[in-house]
Amino acid sequence: MAALDTKEHLAKVADVKSRDISVSDDESTFGTLVAEEQSHEIKFKTCSWQKTAALLFSEYICLAILSFPWSFSVLGLVPGIIVTLAVSGIVLYTSLVLWRFCLKYPEIRDVCDIGQMLFGGSKLAYNITSVFFILNNTFIQALHVLVGAELLNTLSGSARCTVVFSVVASIICFLISLPRTLDKMSYLGTFSAATMGLAVLLAMIFAGVQDHPFGYIVGQEPLVTAFPVKGTTYVSGMSAFLNITYTLVGQITLPSFIAEMKDPRDFPKALWAVTIAEVITFTLCGALMYHWIGNQYMVAPAFGSLTEEYKKIAFSFAIPTIIFLGALYSSVTSRFIFFRIFRTSHHRYSNTATAWATWAAIVGCTWILAFVIAEVIPFFSDMLSLMSSVFDSWFGFIFWGMAYLTLYPRATRWSGPWRSAETLANYFLIVLGIYILGAGTYVSVQSIIDSYNLGKVGSPFTCASNAI
Template structure:
């Protein structure tokens, strides 16, 4: 018992010890982005893997839940389910590679830090490119959650207010929930509530669809399609798993990052099974006319119930993206200084300013750009395709080449593992294919939206 107590507390018995569990498993705490936090007023590295699982599920499942039934309507049940399961397994593999890279490089806090390592002599360029991509995608994700909240609040109120007001109303609590500096100060346990809310909301949605099937509905096992329509449907399950850009910041706040694989397994297992069940049930009962978001295809009463139950998830997911975007900049500014770990005036002024700025920018983008939904897709194609899939192959090749994974070095070490090396080369190429295909789909979608007059005016209802 004494040894267990020493593993949890410092020698004074007052300050919570967050480094010891990781050290016992070989994690190099002295190189960690947050390091040894004993005696500091703000301690980040406190999360356990179950709470990281909740955070990961919260920030990923909303998009998939709302969009995947529509994908089945485009390609049919069998191809759609195969895609969801395959991409879920693929995302699990890349998640485990990202976790291993973080454990090998404790100083990594976000994709920008990983880019600094990956790009070698051009590390400064890699850091700026991948940091910018992470920030843009996080801010666009906040905007996406605000737009989803438009649909939720509009459904609940029968659209009695201008949608611009709904966005503004939702932006305020999103910002407030983002303000605590460490995830353990609120968002971690709120993510458990958010996970429960989206699951219950979707169960209610399935019950509503099952008890009120669309009369005369049609559904198909497989469907013929062209490249544009097929890739449009592929984009939804691809981006339904597009939360990997958040993994480094989340793992960085774990008490023991070596336990992160458990969170990755939990996330991908829950998400994949949930996606398959929800997509199939909603498609079977609503049919080929199932919309995206899927809740909008329900009878009004059931739609209100589902949207109302989903609001905690929309709120916490938006706050988590908001928090992450602000923290990436905050850590970049104050890494290694007391302003990161202590309650200094400068640290808090900068932090609050960043949170407010990110929220404001997301609000302006979401409401002021008529094609914002397409821009979110372009951002996902440009960055999520790489962060979720392609870049994992580069991480594995880098760490194997430089001796982090197996102890050997160079091309000789890679040649000893031809199958795994080939898998990671193909992983990188898959990221490139998804990126190019996604850009084609969303750019064409923008052109069609303009030609059909479907683009709304800025800041309109």
């Protein structure tokens, strides 16, 4: 895999340590990059901050919100809320550091470019980051293949083979992934986030109005605790913490989003809007649904704790986000590969048959790979947690601590109490990322072992229903 597209781009990356933090010519730089595209049939730098916000909303307002009540049931109400607020704050801060890094180096196109810059222009670092980037996105696509089959099984109540439903989900997601610019994807993102918001709202309302949670046993009222119940193990507690963390960590796509903005300086507007919305939504969903469902009847996603009729109504509103979010990750991956295939070729910016055939082939390959991964790994959920531990530790914490240290060379890191405090905070982020890498890997591997011991692991390409 080529390290970067052109020799000129390589030279810019190699110059990373020689630039000054202050970039006084932002406006002319961004204007030049946008102007360069004006003669192209397909223009990529077309997203306003509102459209970028739509993409962020579609990424964060997703089905994983309905796993927060389970995390709260393990951690307890108070620690659950604290962890949600703390991780949200960290993700907001690191996303702003990422944005500052992208402003300083506007030639950045994706997180792989950043990986190369952070390790001194190393091609090896670029290639390793590229592998992590593609695997992370493909595993998320695979998750949406499985969740799509889960939704179809749940809503239809059919005895049809689950693999068939997985194929149907993959084909639909492939078709939604075909637009070549994020500008076009943003319209679908708005609809996806809106319907998922309705799904979460309905789930909370139904949890409150139903007589009892699904599976209710007479005399055993829902148990709700402020803190973890006695006997909560490190593995279960850490799993709940990591579930919240993995849901909120999403910085891996942000450089790709910023690279297609008309004016990247507006990115914080989109980021703040999404962060405020997600903090409110995630916290309310986790706390309220846990309050009404309790420890004994909690499942993830929390749709499964609703009675049959309510479950189907609320879950049906999640259809657009299940389809679109997987498509968004496919689009980001496909764009990365497409740009490296054509580099400076006119096909990159043109509506030629070659360009569209190549684009469709790349998108199709990502979904074929996602389908195979989803079906061939019988312990996919635990495997996804393992991959998240490896990838999110870097893309959620370590990279952005390193980015800060790159932005502020040694002489400037300790220039005053506030700068010193921020420097210490970024060293902490690196340590936290390393801890998540180790602890998350241990917990995920132990969960795989436990699943095998309890006989909960199925078989590859199974026809068994995975309905909730």
